[in-house]
Amino acid sequence: xxxxxxxxxxxxxxxxxxxxxxxxxxxxxxxxxxxxxxxxxxxxxxxxxxxxxxx
Amino acid sequence: xxxxxxxxxxxxxxxxxxxxxxxxxxxxxxxxxxxxxxxxxxxxxxxxxxxxxxxxxxxxxxxxxxxxxxxxxxxxxxxxxxxxxxxxxxxxxxxxxxxxxxxxxxxxxxxxxxxxxxxxxxxxxxxxxxxxxxxxxxxxxxxxxxxxxxxxxxxxx
Numbered sequence: 001x002x003x004x005x006x007x008x009x010x011x012x013x014x015x016x017x018x019x020x021x022x023x024x025x026x027x028x029x030x031x032x033x034x035x036x037x038x039x040x041x042x043x044x045x046x047x048x049x050x051x052x053x054x055x
Numbered sequence: 056x057x058x059x060x061x062x063x064x065x066x067x068x069x070x071x072x073x074x075x076x077x078x079x080x081x082x083x084x085x086x087x088x089x090x091x092x093x094x095x096x097x098x099x100x101x102x103x104x105x106x107x108x109x110x111x112x113x114x115x116x117x118x119x120x121x122x123x124x125x126x127x128x129x130x131x132x133x134x135x136x137x138x139x140x141x142x143x144x145x146x147x148x149x150x151x152x153x154x155x156x157x158x159x160x161x162x163x164x165x166x167x168x169x170x171x172x173x174x175x176x177x178x179x180x181x182x183x184x185x186x187x188x189x190x191x192x193x194x195x196x197x198x199x200x201x202x203x204x205x206x207x208x209x210x211x212x
Contacts, residue, residue, distance in 0.1 A: 020107065
């Protein structure tokens with residue numbers, strides 16, 4: 001089981017969902033999708049990386 | 056009918072009037088809960104319907120394949136009712152899974168709703184990931200249901 005792939009898949013599904021739920025124009029959807037996806041995907045990796053120094 | 060009610064869109068604006076059409080919005084709410092995306096489809100929002108159906112179903116199936124457990128009420132844990140409420144948001148998918156795991160006999164046992172099995176494998180590496188996917192799917196579908204209700208009442212396009 002690839003944790004990275006699961007993170008990607010979960011972020012993708014949730015980002016697509018909220019893009020279509022909260023925006024009705026394609027430009028707004030794209031922008032919200034990118035923002036949500038990057039916050040979840042890159043944010044989780046960054047947070048995990050920052051936690052390395054802690055026991 | 057008041058001006059406020061007249062200004063409301065889709066469902067209440069159609070047919071014989073707002074009060075008469077209100078049950079339609081409620082019916083759409085139930086339909087949308089049972090089958091993800093169907094409410095939007097019936098309201099003519101075909102693209103959104105397809106996306107919501109695909110996303111909720113994909114999330115649910117991923118959860119099952121990861122050996123996740125659907126939430127069930129437990130007598131010893133009152134908080135389990137909250138998790139169950141979130142997971143029941145999956146609608147028909149939840150009940151099919153419940154039936155799949157417990158069978159008809161198990162489903163209608165004397166201790167219902169306690170004593171049911173939520174399936175899954177707690178030893179599996181993907182158990183908690185699976186649960187997350189299952190709960191996420193349920194909560195997303197609950198948001199879809201609210202969206203359908205808003206559209207049906209004309210509060211959202």
